[in-house]
Amino acid sequence: xxxxxxxxxxxxxxxxxxxxxxxxxxDDGLEREWRFPSFVEAFGFMTQxxxxxxxxxxxxxxxxxxxRVTIRLTTHDLGGLSSRDxxxxxxxxxxxxxx
Amino acid sequence: xxxxxxxxxxxxxxxxxxxxxxxxxxDDGLEREWRFPSFVEAFGFMTQxxxxxxxxxxxxxxxxxxxRVTIRLTTHDLGGLSSRDxxxxxxxxxxxxxx
Amino acid sequence: xxxxxxxxxxxxxxxxxxxxxxxxxxDDGLEREWRFPSFVEAFGFMTQxxxxxxxxxxxxxxxxxxxRVTIRLTTHDLGGLSSRDxxxxxxxxxxxxxx
Amino acid sequence: xxxxxxxxxxxxxxxxxxxxxxxxxxDDGLEREWRFPSFVEAFGFMTQxxxxxxxxxxxxxxxxxxxRVTIRLTTHDLGGLSSRDxxxxxxxxxxxxxx
Numbered sequence: 339x340x341x342x343x344x345x346x347x348x349x350x351x352x353x354x355x356x357x358x359x360x361x362x363x364x365d366d367g368l369e370r371e372w373r374f375p376s377f378v379e380a381f382g383f384m385t386q387x388x389x390x391x392x393x394x395x396x397x398x399x400x401x402x403x404x405x406r407v408t409i410r411l412t413t414h415d416l417g418g419l420s421s422r423d424x425x426x427x428x429x430x431x432x433x434x435x436x437x
Numbered sequence: 438x439x440x441x442x443x444x445x446x447x448x449x450x451x452x453x454x455x456x457x458x459x460x461x462x463x464d465d466g467l468e469r470e471w472r473f474p475s476f477v478e479a480f481g482f483m484t485q486x487x488x489x490x491x492x493x494x495x496x497x498x499x500x501x502x503x504x505r506v507t508i509r510l511t512t513h514d515l516g517g518l519s520s521r522d523x524x525x526x527x528x529x530x531x532x533x534x535x536x
Numbered sequence: 537x538x539x540x541x542x543x544x545x546x547x548x549x550x551x552x553x554x555x556x557x558x559x560x561x562x563d564d565g566l567e568r569e570w571r572f573p574s575f576v577e578a579f580g581f582m583t584q585x586x587x588x589x590x591x592x593x594x595x596x597x598x599x600x601x602x603x604r605v606t607i608r609l610t611t612h613d614l615g616g617l618s619s620r621d622x623x624x625x626x627x628x629x630x631x632x633x634x635x
Numbered sequence: 636x637x638x639x640x641x642x643x644x645x646x647x648x649x650x651x652x653x654x655x656x657x658x659x660x661x662d663d664g665l666e667r668e669w670r671f672p673s674f675v676e677a678f679g680f681m682t683q684x685x686x687x688x689x690x691x692x693x694x695x696x697x698x699x700x701x702x703r704v705t706i707r708l709t710t711h712d713l714g715g716l717s718s719r720d721x722x723x724x725x726x727x728x729x730x731x732x733x734x
Contacts (some may be wrong), residue, residue, distance in 0.1 A: 341589060375498050381487045382584035385682065386478045389576045397476050400590065401500035430695045434577060477686045478731060484583065485679035488590045533676060533731065575694050579685045586678045595674050600700035 343422040347391075351419065358427045360369060367412035368423050370430075374405045383407060383433070390429045396422045442512060442521040450518065457528075458528045466498075466511035467522050475502045482506060482532070490530045495521045541611060541620045545635050549617065556625045565597075565610035568628075572603045581605060581631070588627045596622045640710060640719040648716065655724045661681070664696075664709035665720050667727075672704045682705060687726045693719045 346354060351363060361370045374380040384400070384407060391397045399410040409426055411422035445453060446456045464499060473479040483499070485507060490496045498509040510526055512519035544552060549561060559568045566615035572578040582598070582605060589595045597608040610623060641647060648660060658667045671677040679705060681697070688694045698706040710716055710717035 354530075374634075377487075377491060378584050378587045381484075381491075381632075382580045383586060385480075385583040386576050386580035388682075389579060389686060391478060392480075392686045393692070395690070397503045399500070399502045403498045403499070404496045406714045423528070433580075437679075474731075477683050480686060481679045481683035481730075484682040485675050486588075486677045487583075488587060488678060490585045491591045492593070494591070533672075534680075538689045575689060577687075579682075579689075583678075583682070586674075590674060590678075595701045597698070599696070600698045602694045 341421070341425075343420045344412075344416050345415060345420050346424065350421075350424075354424045354427070358424075358431055360431070361427055363419065365412075366418040367410045368419060368427050369408070370427075371409075374407070374408045375409045377404050380405050380407050386433050387397050387430055390426065390433075394422065394426055394429070398426070407422050440524075442515060442519045444512075444515050444517050444521065446530070449520075449523070453523045455525075457530055459530070460516065460526055464511075466509045467518060467526050468509045469526075470508075471506045473506070476487070476503050477524050479504050479505070479506050485532050486529055488534075489525065491527040493521065493525055495525055495526070497525070541614060541615070541618045543614050543616050544619050544622065548619075548622070552617075552622045553585070553627070556629055557585075558629070559625055561617065563610075564609045564616040566617060566625050567608045568625075569607075570590070570605045572605070575602050579605050579606050583590075584631050585628055586623065588631075592620065592624055592627070594624055636694075636724075638718070639712060640670065640716050640717045642710075642713050642715050647718075651721045651724070653719075657728070658724055660716065662709075663722050664707045665716060666705070666707045667724075669704045670683040670690050674701050677704050677706070682708070683730050684727055685700055687723065687730075691723055691726070693723055695723070696709065 355363065363366045372383065374383060380402060384402060387398065387409065389407065401408050411423040414420055458459065460467045471482065473482060479516060483501060484498065486508065500507050510522040511517065514522055553561065559566045570581065572581065579598060582600060583597065585607065599606050609621040610616065611620055654661065658665045669680065671680060677699060681699060684695065684706065698705050706727070708720040709715065710719055
């Protein structure tokens with residue numbers, strides 16, 4: 339959090355797409371969907387994301403229906419996709435591979 | 438769970454609106470939105486709802502952005518609003534009054 | 537939950553030890569400890585166990601310190617180790633292998 | 636987190652006892668127990684504490700049995716009760732009054 343958040347320019351966005359290929363850039367945000375065996379695993383994953391988000395003080399727009407979780411990351415303060423979104427996406431991608 | 442789920446007829450829907458006045462019936466579902474002091478309280482509430490839902494084996498369509506939580510209940514198996522939605526809405530409304 | 541809980545006799549306990557080799561029988565209970573990469577994974581695991589426990593209406597005695605989680609299962613109503621403990625242990629063991 | 640953690644001297648400990656009267660100082664730690672209506676509320680509370688702890692990067696020793704939660708705070712790095720424990724205890728006490 340001590341790092342200053344900056345909007346990602348085109349080069350940084352391309353680099354992000356390479357680092358996090360499972361995410362899609364759309365409407366100035368980063369989006370990804372997951373499917374889990376059941377609600378138990380889906381909400382266990384959400385709890386881990388909640389902890390990462392609170393640690394980073396940067397929170398997702400997200401939704402869940404049974405075993406599906408959709409996350410959208412954007413930085414409202416800066417009006418677009420920022421380094422904070424990239425950092426959180428990478429932290430989420432580092433959670434156990436089962437997810 | 439042992440109780441058979443049934444679609445709510447007009448009279449049952451009116452009775453539900455009286456019992457759970459904070460919820461709105463829309464598109465064959467029950468909807469309600471909450472605002473909390475912060476993400477911590479919002480996700481603590483979501484965890485309680487997750488436990489109620491798993492206990493009932495009936496799961497919401499829901500989303501969260503920071504301190505806001507939106508829940509929609511409907512019964513896909515029956516194609517509409519059922520007694521299971523009414524039961525879960527009432528269980529959610531019975532959570533601590535702070536929420 | 538519809539199944540009647542029964543205390544495990546010696547043969548059933550031996551069978552349980554084979555089915556769930558990571559658990560130890562001690563003081564009329566089943567015990568197991570986990571270590572995770574960090575608190576985030578530990579608490580994500582605990583949330584999944586909480587959902588399984590609430591679904592089964594059978595709750596663990598458990599503790600956590602950072603990345604370590606210790607769970608003890610016993611059935612107070614019956615004064616010992618029962619089929620409900622065996623069922624919950626097996627459900628916990630079925631969570632994603634990363635844990 | 637930017638604040639340097641310091642061990643609490645006798646005066647700081649007395650001040651803490653006044654600020655957080657529900658906690659007990661024991662064995663170089665701060666301890667408190669809660670009872671909730673059921674497991675649902677107990678684990679909802681634990682999830683909020685987990686988020687506060689991860690935000691502070693300071694984690695409790697804690698245990699749960701059904702509706703009871705016991706938390707112990709101490710600072711292993713410093714070998715005793717520190718300002719980080721006092722800060723986390725006050726954050727926990729600030730959670731919704733229902734708890």
